[in-house]
Amino acid sequence: MAPTRWLLLICLAGAAGGVLQARAQPDSNGFISIDCGLPGKTSYVEDTTKLPYTPDAGFTDTGTNHNISAEYLTPSTGRSWHNLRSFATGPRNCYTLLSLTSGLKYLVRAKFMYGNYDGLDRPPVFDLYVGVNLWTTVNITGPEGMVSTEVIIVVPDDFLHVCLVNTGAGTPFMSSLELRLLHRTLYPQATTTQGLVLSSRLNFGPTSENNVIR
Numbered sequence: 001m002a003p004t005r006w007l008l009l010i011c012l013a014g015a016a017g018g019v020l021q022a023r024a025q026p027d028s029n030g031f032i033s034i035d036c037g038l039p040g041k042t043s044y045v046e047d048t049t050k051l052p053y054t055p056d057a058g059f060t061d062t063g064t065n066h067n068i069s070a071e072y073l074t075p076s077t078g079r080s081w082h083n084l085r086s087f088a089t090g091p092r093n094c095y096t097l098l099s100l101t102s103g104l105k106y107l108v109r110a111k112f113m114y115g116n117y118d119g120l121d122r123p124p125v126f127d128l129y130v131g132v133n134l135w136t137t138v139n140i141t142g143p144e145g146m147v148s149t150e151v152i153i154v155v156p157d158d159f160l161h162v163c164l165v166n167t168g169a170g171t172p173f174m175s176s177l178e179l180r181l182l183h184r185t186l187y188p189q190a191t192t193t194q195g196l197v198l199s200s201r202l203n204f205g206p207t208s209e210n211n212v213i214r
Contacts, residue, residue, distance in 0.1 A: 124170020
């Protein structure tokens with residue numbers, strides 16, 4: 001994790017476009033797992049991680065649901081990659097994570113797979129913000145590529161905005177958004193004024209190519 005200094009992660013709801021104040025809460029572990037673009041109101045359990053994923057309608061009120069093109073679906077493609085929510089209108093659209101605990105440390109993970117969902121074959125580039133602070137620039141290089149980015153932060157309030165910002169290089173979208181509560185003693189470099197952005201994660205000594213450590 002690489003340290004990134006920023007302002008306090010405080011953002012007025014009125015300043016973060018597309019915010020829906022719905023009370024979608026973390027589970028008993030402090031986890032939120034959102035399948036962006038999943039229609040309806042029914043959650044499901046992801047086969048690989050065994051974690052429940054919920055539709056994103058309770059976290060944002062802008063954007064439209066889409067499925068990725070069937071040619072990019074394989075037996076190993078997890079269900080949360082099958083669909084996405086795109087944000088074609090407005091310069092800034094946000095997800096709102098509520099019922100958090102002020103002063104606690106969380107890992108936030110966002111995932112993106114273009115999958116040529118719009119039939120244009122033009123992967124976009126856009127900015128991703130956590131609160132009022134730039135998290136990263138999302139650069140989608142191909143329809144089949146899976147992009148995952150993470151940040152570890154200490155939240156200053158009981159809510160958090162994760163926002164996609166259109167920079168004029170294509171329509172922003174998101175495939176899934178996850179939040180994980182961390183123990184207070186982990187990653188002491190993460191404070192209320194400094195977050196940690198993932199540089200890389202390496203699995204040394206895996207027993208197989210598909211081995212995943214959680």
